[in-house]
Amino acid sequence: MNARRLISGAVSILIVAALLALFFSFRAHAPHLHGPRFSVSVRQLPYYAFCSFYRMLAAYVLAMVFSVAYGMAAARGRRWERVMIPAIDIAQSVPVIGFFPAAVYFFVALAHGGRLGVEMAAVFLIFTSQAWNLALGVFESMRTIPDDLRQALEAFGASAWLRFRKLSLPACVPKLVYNSILSWVAGWYFLIACEIITVGPSHYRLPGLGSYLMEAADRGRSGEIIAGLTMLLLIIVLMDLMVWQPLTVWAEKFRYEFASGAAGEPMGSLGMLHALSALGPAVYRTARFVIRPPAALLRVLLAGLPALDSTTRARIARAARATGYAALIALWLIFLYAIFKGLAALAHALSGPWPDQARLIPAATGASILRIVVAYSISLGWTLPCALAAADNVRFRRWLAPIAEIVGSMPATALFPLIVLFVVEVTGGMNLASILLILTGMQWYLLFNLLAGVNQIPEDLKEAAHAYGLNRLAIWRKLTVPALVPSIVTGSITAWGGGWNALILSEYFSYRGKTYKVLGLGALLDAATYETGDSMMILLSLLSMVVVVVGLNRLVWRRLYNVATERYRID
Amino acid sequence: MALLELRQVSKSYPHAKGNLRVLNEISFSVERGEFVAIVGPSGCGKSTLLRIINGIIAPTAGQVLYNGQQVDGINPECAMVFQSFALLPWLSVKANVELGLEARGVPPAERERLATLYIDKVGLDGFEEAYPRELSGGMKQRVGLARALAVEPAVLLMDEPFSALDALTAIGLREELLDIWQAPDSPVETIIMVTHIIEEAVELADRILVLSAGPGRLAGDLRVDLARPRDRRSEPFNSLTDKVFSLIEERA
Numbered sequence: 001m002n003a004r005r006l007i008s009g010a011v012s013i014l015i016v017a018a019l020l021a022l023f024f025s026f027r028a029h030a031p032h033l034h035g036p037r038f039s040v041s042v043r044q045l046p047y048y049a050f051c052s053f054y055r056m057l058a059a060y061v062l063a064m065v066f067s068v069a070y071g072m073a074a075a076r077g078r079r080w081e082r083v084m085i086p087a088i089d090i091a092q093s094v095p096v097i098g099f100f101p102a103a104v105y106f107f108v109a110l111a112h113g114g115r116l117g118v119e120m121a122a123v124f125l126i127f128t129s130q131a132w133n134l135a136l137g138v139f140e141s142m143r144t145i146p147d148d149l150r151q152a153l154e155a156f157g158a159s160a161w162l163r164f165r166k167l168s169l170p171a172c173v174p175k176l177v178y179n180s181i182l183s184w185v186a187g188w189y190f191l192i193a194c195e196i197i198t199v200g201p202s203h204y205r206l207p208g209l210g211s212y213l214m215e216a217a218d219r220g221r222s223g224e225i226i227a228g229l230t231m232l233l234l235i236i237v238l239m240d241l242m243v244w245q246p247l248t249v250w251a252e253k254f255r256y257e258f259a260s261g262a263a264g265e266p267m268g269s270l271g272m273l274h275a276l277s278a279l280g281p282a283v284y285r286t287a288r289f290v291i292r293p294p295a296a297l298l299r300v301l302l303a304g305l306p307a308l309d310s311t312t313r314a315r316i317a318r319a320a321r322a323t324g325y326a327a328l329i330a331l332w333l334i335f336l337y338a339i340f341k342g343l344a345a346l347a348h349a350l351s352g353p354w355p356d357q358a359r360l361i362p363a364a365t366g367a368s369i370l371r372i373v374v375a376y377s378i379s380l381g382w383t384l385p386c387a388l389a390a391a392d393n394v395r396f397r398r399w400l401a402p403i404a405e406i407v408g409s410m411p412a413t414a415l416f417p418l419i420v421l422f423v424v425e426v427t428g429g430m431n432l433a434s435i436l437l438i439l440t441g442m443q444w445y446l447l448f449n450l451l452a453g454v455n456q457i458p459e460d461l462k463e464a465a466h467a468y469g470l471n472r473l474a475i476w477r478k479l480t481v482p483a484l485v486p487s488i489v490t491g492s493i494t495a496w497g498g499g500w501n502a503l504i505l506s507e508y509f510s511y512r513g514k515t516y517k518v519l520g521l522g523a524l525l526d527a528a529t530y531e532t533g534d535s536m537m538i539l540l541s542l543l544s545m546v547v548v549v550v551g552l553n554r555l556v557w558r559r560l561y562n563v564a565t566e567r568y569r570i571d
Numbered sequence: 572m573a574l575l576e577l578r579q580v581s582k583s584y585p586h587a588k589g590n591l592r593v594l595n596e597i598s599f600s601v602e603r604g605e606f607v608a609i610v611g612p613s614g615c616g617k618s619t620l621l622r623i624i625n626g627i628i629a630p631t632a633g634q635v636l637y638n639g640q641q642v643d644g645i646n647p648e649c650a651m652v653f654q655s656f657a658l659l660p661w662l663s664v665k666a667n668v669e670l671g672l673e674a675r676g677v678p679p680a681e682r683e684r685l686a687t688l689y690i691d692k693v694g695l696d697g698f699e700e701a702y703p704r705e706l707s708g709g710m711k712q713r714v715g716l717a718r719a720l721a722v723e724p725a726v727l728l729m730d731e732p733f734s735a736l737d738a739l740t741a742i743g744l745r746e747e748l749l750d751i752w753q754a755p756d757s758p759v760e761t762i763i764m765v766t767h768i769i770e771e772a773v774e775l776a777d778r779i780l781v782l783s784a785g786p787g788r789l790a791g792d793l794r795v796d797l798a799r800p801r802d803r804r805s806e807p808f809n810s811l812t813d814k815v816f817s818l819i820e821e822r823a
Contacts, residue, residue: 152657156671170661
């Protein structure tokens with residue numbers, strides 16, 4: 001491995017460590033959190049559901065704004081891309097859950113205690129689980145805009161704003177819609193983790209579905225658990241029918257025609273529930289009907305405005321550019337300042353005596369990696385055959401997507417208590433339970449990426465394979481699997497990122513007074529967080545995780561990704 | 572004074588092993604009202620040349636003069652028709668045609684009028700609200716043509732406009748192009764068309780510029796003095812075609 005890669009890897013680790021230490025340094029300032037009494041009555045359920053949904057929505061809106069800005073900036077040129085995309089890779093792989101306590105400290109100190117700070121931290125956590133995915137989607141959409149379209153707009157003298165409205169933004173719609181579905185799945189998964197904040201002695205429960213489920217589980221109220229899960233399922237199904245399906249229908253309008261292999265049917269038709277499958281287009285038509293009058297009014301109003309002449313437009317463009325640069329410089333300065341303070345905090349934190357438990361870190365790391373490898377193999381073991389089946393069978397493909405989305409959105413984190421208890425009863429050890437839990441955090445990423453890849457296999461290649469009389473196994477070997485390689489790689493990268501997060505949640509589990517744990521990095525981290533509150537240990541375990549993740553990213557995933565896009569890309 | 576003049580225009584691209592020279596010192600001028608065809612084998616840089624004339628690409632060396640003035644950047648008097656149609660799939664035919672006008676800040680009512688006028692001129696009356704994916708190749712190119720005509724350019728630039736169409740459609744569109752150009756109320760007087768089909772060039776153009784490949788340089792400049800409509804089977808037509816062919820081969 002050459003020196004340059006080594007240095008850039010070390011630099012990224014250092015930056016992450018500095019930011020982490022910076023967040024942790026706020027712990028001293030963070031006032032003690034007092035949570036209000038938590039009611040588990042079913043009557044509160046709609047309110048909790050609303051709170052949770054609101055949090056998800058806020059995070060999603062922020063993530064969208066961020067992604068469009070970031071993705072388009074990164075697409076501007078090679079130099080931007082070389083800095084911004086690896087930054088997202090790192091952000092994607094660093095396990096966000098581990099950072100959550102630190103984020104809580106930071107936001108609570110910022111908001112001077114109280115619920116606002118905790119809410120901000122929760123929204124921030126959900127934001128991080130959604131934003132990188134969306135930003136990469138925007139970036140890829142921008143890069144695949146056909147040259148001719150770009151040149152046509154340029155040739156007719158379109159301003160940057162016109163190009164944004166008519167070309168860049170519409171071009172991003174298909175990927176944004178698809179990635180949004182995935183982002184929400186990820187968001188629901190972390191919902192539970194972010195609504196219950198236990199840091200050392202502080203206990204805080206945000207009103208929401210996640211905390212409701214955990215609290216009900218803790219008190220053993222099975223009726224309430226079922227009610228909560230039903231509510232969650234209801235929200236997810238409603239969102240799928242009223243939001244994602246219509247949006248998917250609408251997004252078809254924005255596909256380029258030569259994207260052969262994009263199934264002629266929109267992805268979201270539930271073949272089984274035929275009546276409901278018509279709901280998607282119907283809702284879309286209703287929405288359009290409702291939006292039409294205000295949109296027309298808006299258009300009339302805008303038409304009344306005088307068209308700006310070219311000198312005014314040039315002036316506005318210059319002012320916009322200047323503001324953009326000023327904002328960029330300001331952001332850079334803030335970032336550098338944060339890094340500087342963080343490095344100081346890091347040095348201070350690491351200078352103290354290292355705890356005994358730190359000796360366990362290497363072994364724990366090995367154990368954790370092993371667990372993730374097992375979970376990954378199981379995931380790949382069932383998602384790949386599913387994808388192969390979906391590649392051959394259009395009907396299967398059509399109902400697989402919404403089913404996967406709904407089932408995947410059900411946070412396994414809500415079912416943790418049941419899974420742990422059941423598995424520990426049966427096998428007597430937490431290892432299997434932990435692997436199962438990690439599995440739930442990995443498999444959906446893999447499945448969704450594979451499904452996207454399946455949809456992109458060009459129809460004419462499939463027809464040619466059939467025409468030449470290749471049997472099914474041969475088609476899989478020669479066409480489907482190679483065509484899926486890029487999706488397998490990108491899916492694996494995101495799956496491992498999700499896996500690390502699930503790891504932190506799954507290796508240590510406290511329920512009704514009993515603590516279940518295994519030897520692992522996540523367990524060390526959680527034990528330090530919940531039992532001892534030893535910030536040195538927390539920092540060390542998180543740092544080890546970051547080093548491993550970034551290392552794997554550079555050594556394994558980057559290489560695989562390059563191979564995948566070089567050899568296996570279909571142009 | 573010539574409407575458009577190119578002086579020693581060259582274009583190179585940075586490449587792994589040094590510079591790749593695509594165009595080498597091209598010089599010619601175009602008068603108002605001329606129909607000029609630029610022919611050459613693939614890779615001779617003719618599409619690049621057209622984009623340099625339009626201003627999308629800047630030449631590495633040399634100048635482009637329009638009405639005696641040097642042009643830097645996009646020339647608003649030109650409009651281009653693309654080989655691959657380059658229509659935005661999410662906009663209707665009317666919205667696509669209005670795009671060029673919107674870019675120039677033309678107010679909505681006027682945009683509507685011009686768009687409807689030119690959609691009618693290219694024979695797509697009634698298709699204003701259709702989307703590109705619902706149209707055939709020939710119809711899509713008509714939309715491209717309408718879009719270019721709507722901004723009423725002085726010079727129409729066409730980059731292999733009929734190469735992506737089947738032969739029968741192309742024949743029809745060629746005739747329509749001539750009709751539109753020769754009509755008394757035609758917005759466009761000068762046309763520069765890039766093509767690799769020699770017969771097409773001889774059928775349509777007043778002047779044929781022959782480009783040779785690797786790197787592209789001007790191999791010949793022929794006048795076509797035949798009266799339109801031209802008979803493909805006539806002797807003068809064929810001898811012209813042969814002459815162009817031999818000019819290309821000679822420098823190959």
